[in-house]
Amino acid sequence: MAGTHRPKPDTGIRDCRLQQECHPIRSFHNSVAFLTGAAGGIGLGMAHAFATQGIKLALADVDADRLADVQRQFKAAGHDVLVFALDVGNRTALKQAAAQVVEHFGALNIVCANAGVAGFFGPLQDGSEADWDWVVDVNLKGAVNTVQACLPYLLDQPAKAHIVLTSSISGLRVYSPSRGQGMYNTTKFALVGYGEALHADLHSLGVGVSILCPGVVNTDISNSGRKRPARYGGPYEIGQDFDLAKAASTGTDPVQFGHWVLKAMQRDQLYVITHPQDRAMVEARHARILQAFDDCAELTK
Ligand SMILES: NC(=O)c1ccc[n+]([C@@H]2O[C@H](COP(=O)([O-])OP(=O)(O)OC[C@H]3O[C@@H](n4cnc5c(N)ncnc54)[C@H](O)[C@@H]3O)[C@@H](O)[C@H]2O)c1
Numbered sequence: 001m002a003g004t005h006r007p008k009p010d011t012g013i014r015d016c017r018l019q020q021e022c023h024p025i026r027s028f029h030n031s032v033a034f035l036t037g038a039a040g041g042i043g044l045g046m047a048h049a050f051a052t053q054g055i056k057l058a059l060a061d062v063d064a065d066r067l068a069d070v071q072r073q074f075k076a077a078g079h080d081v082l083v084f085a086l087d088v089g090n091r092t093a094l095k096q097a098a099a100q101v102v103e104h105f106g107a108l109n110i111v112c113a114n115a116g117v118a119g120f121f122g123p124l125q126d127g128s129e130a131d132w133d134w135v136v137d138v139n140l141k142g143a144v145n146t147v148q149a150c151l152p153y154l155l156d157q158p159a160k161a162h163i164v165l166t167s168s169i170s171g172l173r174v175y176s177p178s179r180g181q182g183m184y185n186t187t188k189f190a191l192v193g194y195g196e197a198l199h200a201d202l203h204s205l206g207v208g209v210s211i212l213c214p215g216v217v218n219t220d221i222s223n224s225g226r227k228r229p230a231r232y233g234g235p236y237e238i239g240q241d242f243d244l245a246k247a248a249s250t251g252t253d254p255v256q257f258g259h260w261v262l263k264a265m266q267r268d269q270l271y272v273i274t275h276p277q278d279r280a281m282v283e284a285r286h287a288r289i290l291q292a293f294d295d296c297a298e299l300t301k
Pocket residue numbers: 036037038039040041042043060061062063086087088089114115116117118138142166167168169213214215216217218219220221222224248251
């Protein structure tokens with residue numbers, strides 16, 4: 001009927017089933033990447049993958065000893081790698097590091113806000129304020145601090161600038177019961193929202209965003225509690241029914257994962273899913289949200 005047709009609002013979401021069409025492959029050869037949480041695990045895996053493409057590396061981590069080892073290894077392989085022993089909670093240190101990267105390499109194109117901790121593992125009703133502070137300070141605020149420190153330089157490199165946020169498949173679904181991951185889930189869901197907002201604000205300015213949502217990768221994350229600083233309650237062991245260490249040991253090789261991330265960056269892909277196992281859980285969650293839209297009419301009549 002004339003006059004009743006309402007155009008759908010533009011959500012900014014395009015049909016990208018033909019990814020190549022939507023996302024011409026970009027090259028990051030000779031770019032400069034700043035990665036946090038890069039002394040081991042996924043951060044180091046991405047660094048190795050990036051190095052194979054001629055990307056110059058600036059690596060940051062709170063673990064100064066392991067970072068120094070990593071620098072020695074890259075130097076032995078002929079790579080000029082800058083390292084920064086810093087805590088992602090320290091905004092001043094991050095800003096100084098970003099400025100030094102640009103001074104040394106002449107640019108900063110890629111930032112990987114990757115540092116993260118498993119945090120408190122247990123039912124939410126058992127977590128303390130200090131438990132919340134640690135996981136939020138590192139996983140969420142640490143990522144925001146990292147991006148904020150690097151963003152001015154990325155904006156100088158339109159079309160060759162990219163932000164990578166390491167969220168998790170735990171940023172897209174929650175187990176029921178949560179397997180003790182409720183705090184971790186909360187921070188990783190927040191990173192998905194942060195990444196979507198960054199994409200909405202920065203895409204037209206030539207800065208790409210990728211939100212990594214991996215399943216299990218073979219890293220040391222199950223031991224992150226051993227290095228919890230005193231101000232958050234000091235070191236602890238994750239003791240839970242769900243054996244995180246055993247699960248991690250069966251996970252993807254971090255360097256392999258790094259190559260998948262590189263491919264996603266080249267395709268300018270927003271969500272990066274590398275482990276399809278939990279698809280049904282994500283679909284069920286979305287179905288529940290859509291059901292609430294259907295229920296809306298009932299609630300509000
Ligand atoms: N391993 C997995 O299965 C998996 C799955 C999904 C997402 N992730 C995410 O991947 C990211 C990397 O974790 P990983 O699995 O490689 O674990 P990892 O423990 O091997 O590496 C994390 C690194 O971050 C560093 N770090 C911790 N706190 C820091 C701080 N305050 N400041 C600076 N550096 C700090 C650690 O020293 C360590 O080198 C995390 O954000 C994690 O949540 C991991």
